Amino acid sequence: MKKKNLKLTDISKDADAQLTELNIDELIPLPPPYDRIEGLPGFKQLTGDQRERLVCNLDGFVALALSKPKNQEEEKKYIEQFVSGLKKLLSKEDNWTFLQPLLLSLDYCARCQTCNDACPVYVASGNNDLYRPTYRSEIFRRLVDKYARPGGKVRARLGRGDIELNWATISRLYELSYRCNLCRRCAQVCPLGVDNALLTRELRKLFSQELGWAPQELHEKGTVLQLEVGSPTGMRPDVVRDNVKFLDEDFTEMTGVEISTPWDKEGADVLLIHSAGDILSFPESVVAFAILCHAAGISWTLSSEAPGYDGVNYGLFYDDVQLARIATRHAQIAQKLKVKKIVMGECGHEHKALITVADRLLTGALNIPRENVMTFLENIVFSGRIKFDPSKNDFPVTLHDPCNVVRNLGIVEPQRRILRYLCPQFREMTPHGVDNYCCGGGGGLSVMSNVNFTDWKVNVAGRMKFKQVLEAFADQPGPEVRKYICAPCLNCKLQFRDILKYYGVREKSGIICGGLAELIVNAMVDIKKPFIAWGER
């Protein structure tokens, strides 16, 4: 097993062997008290049965639970499908959606490796070669050149880099395409504008759209379920309405303020589309929006038509067709309700999917104005319609920037203006804004927890962010001071929930994570009791 100095050609060798190994003591150190390895749970090892049944040939972690092929014919079939997918990626008909960015990133990389140190996964792993943003990209690039372009095999032999395409290559590339958060920090620092995250997504797309391979959390239990039922949470329209009604009643009692969520109100100014996961996992967020919209006198509604009550769009992470299907449905529902605009809930990828990426899919009557949640909330806070008392938020608060909101959309300041106004002890992480680190759950990883993948997410992908959080609160590290990570994105909150639980952070450091709307409501003069719950989330 090779830990360092991995060669590109190693990807195609010995399909049953693990390509690299990760050890906790090789990862970058965390600040105290999380620097003592003996106090941590360690990595969950794969069982003999899992090794027998599943493809476990990458790094000792399994996110995708891909079954081993039954025979050589099946292997051959997958290889042929992969080549066919490579060719479709280069076709104007089949891949018009991203062909230009794809070709520019494939053809003009200078292999200068400037991007490596920008990648939180690579750095956190202690510079493991496997996690270089360029490792999978260069293999992908060489496979495209060799198998999908005329004369490729000759060019490969003449010195352009020869990678053999076999079961080992395909199965490892598939798993490796889910060791990237698609955060695009690497693209940001590339002097030539090459985008390794885009290449990773194209690779995922090939697997999904041609071979039908995708993580079940993103596909069967994600986009497929959302299109069939309404939401990856499995909630059907009647269940969502019931759940929200229950929340309205519960929080009316708790806050003493009448909370009533409007449903399917035709002609409303705003169709608010939450991530339905918030209703189940972070219900205070959903309630906070209802309180704020009501207090600010906004004409708004939720939709109970599937999937109009769930703004997530996992297609963004792996499949253009699923992405387009869901975005189209969201816009159709808004069109039917004759709303003036759609406002996203606190969900980063929903923003990117619906505001920018789908902008060139939703033409004609479907091009309904789409507003981001940060400016929407900023407008409410500074409208003068609600009285605030910032002293109610007088505890340390730091802001986690969801990559899809800052780096991908350039929405940086509105959320900060709110926090500077309402949170006297607000402090930034370093770096922040468009230079932020991903929470480690980006690219769909936050909802993926197959086999032992959660261990990888919290230890490797989320490590830089966790380190940043601890450093932001370094002046008051103990649990006696309550501290709040404001993460205005469901997927980021889910990832933080996993990190905080894994390390026991609430108990050891007094840190919890929640959204932005809750902080705003917590500072409202009219809400007499504290809105933020500091207990277990």
Next chain:
Amino acid sequence: MSGIVWHIFAFGAIVIFLIVATYRTLTIIRLPIHLRWELAPIPHEKGKYRYGGSYLEEYEWWRKPRHRSRVAPIVYMAGEIFLLKGVWKHNRALWPFSFSFHTGIYLLVVALFLHVINALFIITGVPLSVLNIFQGIASILAVVGYLLGSLGTIGLILKRALDSNLKPFNTFSTYFRLLFLGAVFISGGYAWFYSGDYVSEMSIFIKRLITLNSGVTVIFPLALHIAISLLFIVYLPFTDMIHFMAKYFTYHAVRWNDEPQDEKMVKKLRGLVAQPINWSADHIKADGKKSWVDITAEGTSEEEKP
């Protein structure tokens, strides 16, 4: 080499370069409009660029005028091209070699431009004093370019061969390209030092090319340099070293392309979504005939379709 061969060689190399570079550029330009994939910070965002903000920060942005800077993207690109600011900031260990290498190239391009001007001066009979000044500048730029280029190339070859970060990504082509460009720089330096009056020889050579004078003769060191350079000019557009052209598109057509849809764009998009989808996975439900719009808006009425 006789005069006519130099003419064929020089003009042939230039024509091949132009044809292949133009073809590759047009290939990129003609690619279909893609989905938005911008990346902050975007320099044309007036007042917001310094922290990476965009027009989406404005409440109801679709009602607001956009404030775009035309100068900021040019300033950004100039810093990238001439100072390699990105490499300086994010890959400092590579910067001295890369900067030296690229500056060497830029100086030689400027020197070549001055050689052509000098040739035109000779043809048009510009006073000798003016010609001397221009030739002096061309000579200095050329020798500095050769030296910087040679140092940069040697540095890059050593860095690529010895640095464990770069080594796994090298191929035969990586070294071949650097050695080839290194040969251009080193042969140029050799010609500058051993061709007597290098700059006059160069001016006269170009003058004879321009005037189609068949009596073109060049002394050995310079002839070697010109021959290697012309071969490199032929080779260049076939490689990814033409990234100076691609960089325009990676920035302007992808990273900084934040244009919301407009009528012209919608017309193009309607053509694209009318194409059939051929992806094979079951969930796509493609049959080779159904279009993108049929598949993504399945089960909805005509007016609900994009």
